[in-house]
Amino acid sequence: MKEQGKIFAGFAAFILIMAVVYGVWTTHSDHGTEAAGTTALFLAFGLCAFIAFYLGFTSKRVDTGAGDNPEAEVSDDAGEMGFFAPHSWQPLSLAIGGAFAFCGVIFGWWLMFWAAPLILIGLFGWVFEFYRGENQNQ
Incomplete structure (x- = not known):
């Protein structure tokens, strides 16, 4: 690093x-x-x-x-890199909500009424993804 x-x-x-x-x-x-x-x-x-x-x-x-080691080999970085979240639908909701929000700036602020709930659903769903459902930690 x-x-x-x-x-x-x-x-x-x-x-x-x-x-x-x-x-x-x-x-x-x-x-x-x-x-x-x-x-x-x-x-x-x-x-x-x-x-x-x-x-x-x-x-x-x-x-x-x-x-950070000038004499390291590529294989020295092999192995587990950490925990990564499994598949999730929440980024799709955030992306659609963000697209509506940016289109709201262009076409009319009324689109924010559609964007805000989608963004909030995606945001809360992503934050609390590991507290409920199939990915819940035991």
């Missing part, structure tokens, strides 16, 4: 430099300032910095993985 954190820190530094250059470049343009691209680049910097911080912070609390 430490190496991935360094990679994202490098991405963050590069994006920060590009955001400053882009912001200065568009400010001195004949067409006026262009705030959307500069804002997007600074937000991308923030996202990369968050991921770099998380990976760096987490790497101190977990064992060193094969990705």
Whole structure:
């Protein structure tokens, strides 16, 4: 995880430099300032910095993985990677509700009346998926 954190820190530094250059470049343009691209680049910097911080912070609390060992083989990372949820219908409900919500912004806010229940059903179903039904933990 430490190496991935360094990679994202490098991405963050590069994006920060590009955001400053882009912001200065568009400010001195004949067409006026262009705030959307500069804002997007600074937000991308923030996202990369968050991921770099998380990976760096987490790497101190977990064992060193094969990705952090320069002499590791591919087979060193073999084995169980953790617990993953079985099939679920909840993401479909969230996706349909999200699609209705975004279409509501375009076509009319009345679509939010259809989107909100679908999003809530999907969200609560996904959160409480392991507390009832066939996937209930004993």
